[in-house]
Amino acid sequence: MVVQYKCPDCGADMAFDSTTGTLHCDSCGKNMNIEEMDSSRANGKESHTYKNNQEESGEAHNHQEEVNEYQCNNCGAVLITDKDTTATTCSFCGAAVVLSDRLSGSFAPSLVIPFSINKAQAQDAFKKWCKKGRLTPKGFMSASRIKSITGIYVPFWLYDLNGLGTANATCTKVRSYERGDYIYTETDYFDVHRKVSLNYLKVPTDASEKMDDKMMDKLEPYHYQDLKGFQMPYLAGYLAEKYNYNDNDLFHRVESRVQQYVDNYISQTIYGYATTAYHFKDINIRKLKAEYALFPVWMVCYDYKQSEHTFAMNGQTGKIVGKPPLSAGKIAAWFTGISAAAFLIIKIIAILSGGPIL
Amino acid sequence: MKTVYRKSALSAFILFFAVLAGLFFFGRYPLSVNASAEDDKQYVYDNYGLFSEEDVNELTDACLKYREEAQADIIMITSNNLGGKAAIDYLEDFYDEKGFGYDEKFGSTVMMLVYIGEDRRNVTIHGYGKAEYYVNNDRIEHILDDLSPFLKEKKYKKAFVEFAKESAYYMNESEGVKEAPASNDPDSGNYYGESSYDGPSNYYGEEKESPFYNTLVQLGIALVIGAVSVAVMAFNSGGRMTVQGKDYMDGSNSGILESSDDYLRTTTTRVKKPTPQSDDGPRSSGGGGVSSGGHSHSGGSRDF
Numbered sequence: 328m329v330v331q332y333k334c335p336d337c338g339a340d341m342a343f344d345s346t347t348g349t350l351h352c353d354s355c356g357k358n359m360n361i362e363e364m365d366s367s368r369a370n371g372k373e374s375h376t377y378k379n380n381q382e383e384s385g386e387a388h389n390h391q392e393e394v395n396e397y398q399c400n401n402c403g404a405v406l407i408t409d410k411d412t413t414a415t416t417c418s419f420c421g422a423a424v425v426l427s428d429r430l431s432g433s434f435a436p437s438l439v440i441p442f443s444i445n446k447a448q449a450q451d452a453f454k455k456w457c458k459k460g461r462l463t464p465k466g467f468m469s470a471s472r473i474k475s476i477t478g479i480y481v482p483f484w485l486y487d488l489n490g491l492g493t494a495n496a497t498c499t500k501v502r503s504y505e506r507g508d509y510i511y512t513e514t515d516y517f518d519v520h521r522k523v524s525l526n527y528l529k530v531p532t533d534a535s536e537k538m539d540d541k542m543m544d545k546l547e548p549y550h551y552q553d554l555k556g557f558q559m560p561y562l563a564g565y566l567a568e569k570y571n572y573n574d575n576d577l578f579h580r581v582e583s584r585v586q587q588y589v590d591n592y593i594s595q596t597i598y599g600y601a602t603t604a605y606h607f608k609d610i611n612i613r614k615l616k617a618e619y620a621l622f623p624v625w626m627v628c629y630d631y632k633q634s635e636h637t638f639a640m641n642g643q644t645g646k647i648v649g650k651p652p653l654s655a656g657k658i659a660a661w662f663t664g665i666s667a668a669a670f671l672i673i674k675i676i677a678i679l680s681g682g683p684i685l
Numbered sequence: 686m687k688t689v690y691r692k693s694a695l696s697a698f699i700l701f702f703a704v705l706a707g708l709f710f711f712g713r714y715p716l717s718v719n720a721s722a723e724d725d726k727q728y729v730y731d732n733y734g735l736f737s738e739e740d741v742n743e744l745t746d747a748c749l750k751y752r753e754e755a756q757a758d759i760i761m762i763t764s765n766n767l768g769g770k771a772a773i774d775y776l777e778d779f780y781d782e783k784g785f786g787y788d789e790k791f792g793s794t795v796m797m798l799v800y801i802g803e804d805r806r807n808v809t810i811h812g813y814g815k816a817e818y819y820v821n822n823d824r825i826e827h828i829l830d831d832l833s834p835f836l837k838e839k840k841y842k843k844a845f846v847e848f849a850k851e852s853a854y855y856m857n858e859s860e861g862v863k864e865a866p867a868s869n870d871p872d873s874g875n876y877y878g879e880s881s882y883d884g885p886s887n888y889y890g891e892e893k894e895s896p897f898y899n900t901l902v903q904l905g906i907a908l909v910i911g912a913v914s915v916a917v918m919a920f921n922s923g924g925r926m927t928v929q930g931k932d933y934m935d936g937s938n939s940g941i942l943e944s945s946d947d948y949l950r951t952t953t954t955r956v957k958k959p960t961p962q963s964d965d966g967p968r969s970s971g972g973g974g975v976s977s978g979g980h981s982h983s984g985g986s987r988d989f
Binding site for chain 2: 511
């Protein structure tokens with residue numbers, strides 16, 4: 328089922344506008360509040376999708392697994408999608424389309440963080456970031472080589488977890504004092520026991536197989552005050568994907584991550600000792616809840632010296648991750664500079680402490 | 686563009702280390718400027734005939750090399766006949782006669798005499814000029830400690846080379862030395878060769894020297910710091926993970942359920958306090974004095 332948003336005033340295509348957080352009509356300038364649309368959703372649905380034809384949707388539904396063919400309601404062109412796409416733009420007429428049948432049932436997201444950085448801001452921020460890179464080649468940003476910049480809603484699972492951690496350790500406190508001709512060292516041994524119960528809320532884990540897990544992890548943090556109940560209009564004008572892995576498939580990833588968190592927490596509760604030797608440690612992570620959410624990401628493809636570099640930008644905070652090209656010259660220069668400075672400092676310390684000049 | 690950048694950076698890099706290496710080596714062994722002019726000067730007086738011509742040449746080379754380091758003449762003498770004089774007088778007269786010195790007549794000189802007579806075998810060391818302070822009586826005793834085993838085994842050449850090496854070392858080691866004027870009274874404890882003692886020296890400095898003072902080690906540490914810093918920069922150039930556990934923790938519903946710190950036992954160990962490096966005070970075999978030519982010197986002597 329293809330959903331498109333038409334301006335009720337002029338009938339042009341509307342798309343989500345990150346600056347105002349509303350559906351925006353480019354031709355007449357009308358803004359529509361998405362959350363208000365929500366209240367009138369039940370009866371308003373028909374009007375938003377009035378071009379939708381029942382036959383077409385039925386067809387799409389029957390062949391959901393194999394058929395990836397949808398038609399633009401505007402121009403009738405075939406929409407080019409792959410099996411994971413849930414929102415795209417018509418490559419022919421540019422209309423924003425949302426594939427609602429791929430956002431229903433178990434694939435219905437419950438939460439979304441809308442884009443708050445638009446394409447132009449993303450482009451500027453990216454250029455600034457490239458120039459700032461201390462090891463990026465000088466020519467890296469001299470020409471506009473951005474090949475494509477695409478706003479994607481990436482599927483994430485947000486886990487609410489409980490971590491139950493138990494640890495037993497033997498710790499020591501050491502003090503030493505002098506008496507007569509002897510130095511006495513007293514070591515007090517303690518049996519230390521800790522049991523903690525820690526709740527973690529909305530730990531995100533990327534659920535798309537196309538996205539690099541490490542890259543997506545580095546994009547965090549997302550600020551959850553902008554987290555909204557999912558509405559399809561938020562996707563209008565952007566690409567969106569559905570998840571490839573369900574919450575159980577990804578649990579091991581979030582589990583090992585949160586185990587680390589609990590482990591750190593436990594070690595922070597044991598303090599004031601000279602040594603700590605654990606002899607028992609058990610950390611059990613339980614899933615309380617997993618919610619399906621879409622997070623905004625700008626993907627930037629960049630051509631440099633015949634090779635393509637991919638960067639990702641947090642569409643909410645503007646944080647950029649990805650491997651930029653490295654300049655051998657700059658690396659050598661930094662290496663020489665830091666080494667020389669370090670050598671000078673070491674030399675000065677050595678001379679001040681009574682060492683020879685050479 | 687990139688290759689040009691790389692080349693210039695690379696050459697700057699090479700130049701930097703070439704300069705360092707140059708400083709390092711030339712600083713250690715300053716080029717001799719007056720060695721050629723002094724080539725005819727005699728440093729080794731093998732009156733006894735202990736050494737072959739080849740040995741004498743080797744010893745002369747050692748004298749020349751350590752002379753530059755010490756900024757003092759290094760003189761080696763062997764004899765089986767002191768003409769009825771005591772070793773101390775023999776050396777004083779020899780100094781008065783030859784007028785040794787590094788850059789002036791009657792300047793800084795360290796002399797060692799090995800006397801092998803029928804009645805006794807004896808080694809005597811004198812320091813003149815600056816060497817009166819830097820190769821003082823206490824230090825001469827330490828040199829003699831080191832030379833005795835060689836002399837007893839008749840390894841005379843080795844003993845002379847060690848003497849030259851240690852003399853040069855002490856001439857450059859100021860720890861435990863003050864250039865104080867000496868008293869004329871041999872019993873004052875402040876006599877020639879004794880007055881300059883200012884606590885224990887850094888004896889055997891080369892063995893004790895911290896590796897941290899070695900320029901190559903310093904350079905190595907600096908290069909490691911540079912490499913690690915650049916590696917961290919390169920690693921972080923792609924962004925890093927900035928979230929921590931507490932960012933997702935629900936503080937109001939998290940906490941410690943059980944916590945106990947139970948005292949078990951105490952063990953006590955004791956070790957004897959390390960005895961501080963004992964300072965036995967200056968040693969001297971009383972070899973200092975003034976030559977009949979009026980040149981004061983430090984000295985020390987020992988039979989072997």
